[in-house]
Amino acid sequence: MDNIKHYILFPSYNTGLALEGFLKKEKIKYTIVPTPRELSTCCGISIQYNKADEERISEIVKVNSIDIIGFYSLQKEYKDLYLGQNKE
Amino acid sequence: MADYRELWTSLNMDLEKHDQLCEVLPELYGGVYLTQENRPEGMNYFNFVVSEVHGLRIAELDKHRKEGGKVLGTFCVFVPDEVILAANAISVGLCGGSQFWVPDGEKVLPRNMCPLIKAAVGAKISGTCPYFQSCDMLVGETTCDGKKKAWEILNEYVPVHVMDLPQMKRTKDYAMWMDEIKIFIEKVEELTGNKITVDNLKKAIEVCNAKRRALKRLYNFRKITPSPISGLDALLISQISFYDDPVRFTEKVNELCDELEERAKEMKAEGKKRIMITGTPMALPNWKLHHIIENLPAEVVVEETCTGTRYFENEVDAEGETIEALIKNMADRYLNINCACFTPNDGRVEDVLRYAEEYKVDGVIYYNLSFCHTYSVEYKKVEEALKKAGIPIMNIETDYSTEDSGQIKTRVEAFLEMI
């Protein structure tokens, strides 16, 4: 459970930045991350968000007609490529 | 990373090999940066930049070139960006911070050589760096022996203009450097077809100074205990400053600083040891040492390196009525950089001592890329001065491979316990 991360994927970074603008305004916490390879190679950026905010974000996407690819969840553990350990 | 295959193809890149890089980088970035806790919101812009590192900026360079503009690649903080900007060209600092490129570099360069140089040459030869592929001209300089000779090889792939940086800082050397800047101006005018005037040069100086001010503002926050921004994040920002759009970058750094002002008020000290790193530069995506240090109870609060204070300290005086006066101002600012390729270089020891005090440093780690003679010889003087001032220092000589990471971690741990 702990290692599941939630991402929103975009067709282009412009839509990503558009959504970011709204999230900032609504003071919803988010992080821009490189799209995990496992999910797609479409657009470089994804927005990582907290599951609890998913409903609010969906609403914003609908109301403002933001063209996203979708919401995705992924069991994600970052590897420490320097020290060879797994990190959360 | 994003998929910009068409663009990359038009840049004559080796797509297959590049794909390998694309696999690794998001993973590396995630493991080093996204695992940090409580990062400032303002770092989202820089996350974005890294996520789009071979996409957005490359597309911007491509658009600029399609409109007739030129792109110049640089490798050193001595190259006056002001001249490039004044001619309406784009300046990009070219990397060389990953082991990925070293084997290709070693095809044409000797093994016993600085990894940064091997990686830079390797990045070009392998056709896996779209920044290299986007350059119309490279600007080299006669700083160290390695780079000095490497230009001869790079020149076979893309035209390189070499600036003859003096070895000393006597008055006649200043005159020589002014002449080199003048020659560089002529070269850039020839390449771009644009005339550099007092007006556009002054504007370019202002843009560069604004960026320097923003970085200085950022670093000033790191003087606080605890620092409201991690050493890793500050390093990333410094690395990005070499190639991102200067006006946009400056704006984003200032926005981040506004946030840090508030953060600084709320943060509580966690007893982390405050570390200064001094020495050779860390090109993108070389995050190894910072990552190791900051995964221990320590924070890197300042870097006396070219990817640190040496990049932004001191502004260019924008007052002057003629090109000659502005060239003199640029020469004055740039020759003031205390790189070990100069002799003597007492200014650097003074800088290190001053930063140790300003940033309230508990210990200093001397970072020496392998085979770098100028910096490794200077270690003795820096060590003596710090010992006299009662500040502990340890010396790490390393390259880009991960083989010695465990060893470095152990040594740093021991060092932290000692200080």
Place this chain on the structure above:
Amino acid sequence: MRKVYVDNAATTFPKPKEVSMAMCEYIEGVGGNVGRGTYESSYEAGRVLFETRELLCNRFNFNNPLNVVFTSNITESLNTIIKGYLRAGDHVLVSSMEHNAVIRPLNSELMNGVGVTKVNCRKDGTLDVLEFEKAVKSNTKLVVMTHASNVCGTIMPVKEVGEICKKNNIPFVLDSAQSAGVLDVDFNEFNLSALAFTGHKGLLGPQGVGGFLIKDDFAKKIRPLKEGGTGSFSEDEAQPEILPDKFECGTLNMPGIYGLNASLKYIENKGIKNIREYEEELTKAFLNKILNIEGVALSGIQGAEGRTSVFSLNFKTLDNSEAAFILDREFGIMTRVGLHCAPSAHKTLGTFPSGSVRVSFGQFNTLEDVDYVASSLLKTIKGV
């Protein structure tokens, strides 16, 4: 139409008739080159040449005729000294009223590692001597200053500056373009190391001849700008070190020197005090008139003291260039409009980049000319 020439700051016109007579005499009667032949006319020319050096020594209170060097004009003199003397690491001090003949070579010298400080003058062009003294640095190796501004006529405190230079052991070079032949220019009193002059302004000679007077110890440190045949030491392929040969090579402007010889004698006979007082009379008369003309503003010193007969005028209701054009076409008055090769001075006076219309009276202007110019100015303004 009546023609009135008031551009004497650029060059004096007319010249005393003795000047053209002397020049003709040389070309038609003498013609020999100096120092190159052993025939009588060559000696004759050589004698006149030497006499001219002596006349210049008298004019400027200098004691060594062989240390008088001829060049083609004062710009060449200033370039020779500035470029020949300065080395990397040197610092030079000038005022902010200097002519481009000083400013431009110094700008180039920046690239040779020379530092330059322009001490800012007040809005009327006057220099605060204390400010100047404060600007002296430990590596200040040269001071160059104009005696009087070619834009607004302000006279600089060169005697006091000379004292500061003497105290600090700094060579002082004077630009006498606007003062020679009118004001007292005293090499010794001003503690000069070199005095640059031109023949065709206040000295009333022809264009194409100028030069400088220089002390031995200063001359030793200057690399010559030009090298070539001197009519001496011809077996040697290196430029000689002795004066004036070191800085004089190639054929001199002999007709010009004959003309200058005549004009210097003219000034001696007339008496420089009389010349100066006459110009002061014209100055007072003109000031009385124009200070009452609405629609034209005078830059620099508003009174008659501490200035020459050079006036920098700004038209309030019309473009300066247009005014100068009208003055010439409608009234036959010849002025100079623009920046007068002294952008730095205009910046100090507050008339940059628009420049001004310069009116400068000379020996051969009359009080009627002054009246005529003043009334024409008024008509020009009203006519618009």
